[in-house]
Amino acid sequence: MKPAPFDYVVPSTIDEAINLLADDDVEAHVLAGGQSLVPAMNMRMSRPELLVDLAKVEDLDFIRDEGGALHLGAMTTKRTVEFSPVVAHAQPLLHAANMLVAHPQIRNRGTVGGSIAHADPAAEYPAVALVLGAEFEAQGPNGKRTIGVDDFFITYFTTALEEGEILTSMRLPAMKPGTGWSFQEIARRHGDFAMAGVGVTVELDSAGHCQNTRVVPFALGPTPVRATAVEEAINGETPSAALFESACQKMADGIEDPTSDVHASVGYRRHLSAVIGARALEEAVARARAAN
Ligand SMILES: Cc1cc2nc3c(=O)[nH]c(=O)nc-3n(C[C@H](O)[C@H](O)[C@H](O)COP(=O)(O)OP(=O)(O)OC[C@H]3O[C@@H](n4cnc5c(N)ncnc54)[C@H](O)[C@@H]3O)c2cc1C
Numbered sequence: 001m002k003p004a005p006f007d008y009v010v011p012s013t014i015d016e017a018i019n020l021l022a023d024d025d026v027e028a029h030v031l032a033g034g035q036s037l038v039p040a041m042n043m044r045m046s047r048p049e050l051l052v053d054l055a056k057v058e059d060l061d062f063i064r065d066e067g068g069a070l071h072l073g074a075m076t077t078k079r080t081v082e083f084s085p086v087v088a089h090a091q092p093l094l095h096a097a098n099m100l101v102a103h104p105q106i107r108n109r110g111t112v113g114g115s116i117a118h119a120d121p122a123a124e125y126p127a128v129a130l131v132l133g134a135e136f137e138a139q140g141p142n143g144k145r146t147i148g149v150d151d152f153f154i155t156y157f158t159t160a161l162e163e164g165e166i167l168t169s170m171r172l173p174a175m176k177p178g179t180g181w182s183f184q185e186i187a188r189r190h191g192d193f194a195m196a197g198v199g200v201t202v203e204l205d206s207a208g209h210c211q212n213t214r215v216v217p218f219a220l221g222p223t224p225v226r227a228t229a230v231e232e233a234i235n236g237e238t239p240s241a242a243l244f245e246s247a248c249q250k251m252a253d254g255i256e257d258p259t260s261d262v263h264a265s266v267g268y269r270r271h272l273s274a275v276i277g278a279r280a281l282e283e284a285v286a287r288a289r290a291a292n
Pocket residue numbers: 029030031032033034035036037038039054074075100101102103106109110111112113114115117118120122123124125161165166167168191192193194
């Protein structure tokens with residue numbers, strides 16, 4: 001399969017990239033790692049006339065732990081995240097989730113910003129962003145702006161980024177000391193997209209009750225979501241397998257319009273999400289206990 005003909009430019013500044021994208025007469029797309037865009041072009045599902053490659057744009061490839069948050073430039077590759085001691089120390093949940101993304105060859109090229117902007121519902125990065133309460137920096141013809149994760153993912157492969165806007169970085173606030181976490185998914189083979197996944201963070205109060213729980217199932221619908229009913233059912237309670245199983249079963253039964261495809265039926269996806277939701281909560285509580 002070959003893509004339709006296209007032009008290709010490699011700007012060196014963000015302003016130059018934004019100007020190239022702003023030309024209304026040309027269908028221009030940002031190229032990051034190309035791991036989703038290029039296959040889509042090869043299958044003629046995407047036919048940009050111009051690719052604006054961000055590879056040489058300055059200051060888009062960085063990892064910084066500063067000001068109570070981990071900052072990741074949009075062009076940081078998943079391979080860089082994988083080997084970053086800063087990420088492993090500051091956000092172990094991100095490190096764990098990153099290891100579930102595809103294979104080394106794809107992590108070598110695929111970027112943080114590409115996964116967030118592409119917004120595949122079965123992708124790990126959008127779920128990480130939601131469970132950790134990310135903020136995104138974007139820059140476009142109207143300047144810079146910050147977008148909170150709750151407003152970012154709209155539906156399948158659709159985000160709040162506007163025409164001509166470039167995602168420049170993601171900010172993940174540090175977890176409170178003592179927070180337990182887990183990120184789990186079930187895929188047909190290691191490296192495949194998840195059939196069902198979940199990210200969890202949980203704190204324990206002085207009496208050992210759960211508090212500030214965040215549960216984010218993904219690969220089940222158009223975007224990752226906060227399972228607020230599960231969170232409410234668990235907060236203030238003593239953790240137990242029975243509590244987690246019953247809350248996650250309710251979550252699974254209540255998922256609106258779950259995805260059904262050749263990989264997994266609706267019923268199987270519901271079952272998987274209930275099982276891994278409970279497993280993830282147990283693992284997160286064990287980590288919180290070990291840290292307190
Ligand atoms: C075989 C295979 C298996 C994979 N398995 C997984 C998996 O298990 N989990 C997973 O999450 N992903 C998986 N992927 C996808 C991979 O992680 C991609 O790298 C990722 O989805 C897109 O990142 P990219 O940097 O390659 O972006 P690109 O493919 O270059 O771009 C993707 C889209 O985002 C836009 N875009 C990119 N960067 C920006 C930006 N900074 N600002 C605005 N728009 C931007 C592009 O215009 C394009 O529309 C897989 C890919 C392959 C080929």
